[in-house]
Amino acid sequence: MTTVADAVAALEAAYPPALAESWDAVGLVCGDPAETIERALVCVDPVESTVDEAIETGAGLLVAHHPLLLRGVHGVGADTTKGRLVHRLIRAGIALYCAHTNADSADPGVSDALAAAIGLRVTGPLNPNPDGRTGIGRVGVLPEPEPFAVFVERVARALPATEGGVRAAGDPNREIRTVAVSGGAGDSYLSVVTAAGVDAYVTADLRHHPAGEHLADPSAPALVDVSHWASEWPWCGQAAEILRSALGGTVTVDVSSRRTDPWTAQAPGAPTRTGRFTG
Structure with missing residues (x-):
């Protein structure tokens, strides 16, 4: 059986933590390294929608590019935004791993x-x-x-x-x-x-x-x-392929389909969503 630790080892071989900037927070955020997994999900942002997606797809591991806890915290109470995500992940039995500036430099x-x-x-x-x-x-x-x-x-x-x-x-x-x-x-x-x-x-x-x-x-x-x-979303496919290859196909690895760009609307008459060259 493939474990969280096996997936972490594959990710850290591809994205060595030593490449991370000194201010960064990379690695396993929550989850039991000994827990077995059958499915993983790769995303850019560990936010409500991607945690929802991980739960809906039955993932045992969520791999994110951006750290959830970049700055030091003194608690992860469920009455805070990030604490609530940690509690949801733990209750659902989902490990969270973040590869940030180490994935940028790799x-x-x-x-x-x-x-x-x-x-x-x-x-x-x-x-x-x-x-x-x-x-x-x-x-x-x-x-x-x-x-x-x-x-x-x-x-x-x-x-x-x-x-x-x-x-x-x-x-x-x-x-x-x-x-x-x-x-x-x-x-x-x-x-x-x-x-x-x-x-x-x-x-x-x-x-x-x-x-x-x-x-x-x-x-x-x-x-x-x-x-x-959008600039970092292509990485999700790269990381997913690394996991598929390293784990020998024992884990189904999905790329998140949730758009987590924070902007959700444009004013009437604004350029199209795919962009417009204006010189």
Whole structure:
């Protein structure tokens, strides 16, 4: 029988905890390592809807990218949002495992999954660790150059739809061949992508002032800003395949179908959910 510990070992072989940032909280949040499991669910966010899904599908393990308890807590009372989730998971016999910045830096990791979804051939990490192989973000190459307007539509088609859609900043006719990607919030790497000399940068949560200052540099790459959740959702399939392979098919592994992007509506006349290039 396959146990929670077996699944954790497979995940930590792929996403070594040593790769996690010092401030991060990764690993087994709740659950008995000795408990047997027959089904697992992989998601981006451990929230009410994905816990509902884990219970509905009969999962014994929920694997999430984002930590549930990132900051220190003194209790997990069921009268708090996160405490309530912990209680629900324990009562349902579901273990929770989180792989966050260790999955971001791993090879392959979160940004490899994003690059693959877009259709890039990865050439290396954007911000490499000393080993030169792991690190945050990836740099890749398109099969053929294409105008920025076409590339933005490529990104919008590749990722799950969200109410915020896809935003872009740059010359619509600019030729795009080399691309940097970073799943999740990536504006701290704007200077890195400029130094890398890529044509475009795809990430999430770009802020007004950093983006504006970046674009003031004529040598800076064009920007594509997507939903944080959408940028990391391709990783779910990667992690699911790692579990299926490592556990020899003894555990059914599902990818969450719940959209946990927090934005749920647009004002009338706003861009479409899949994005609109506006130049």
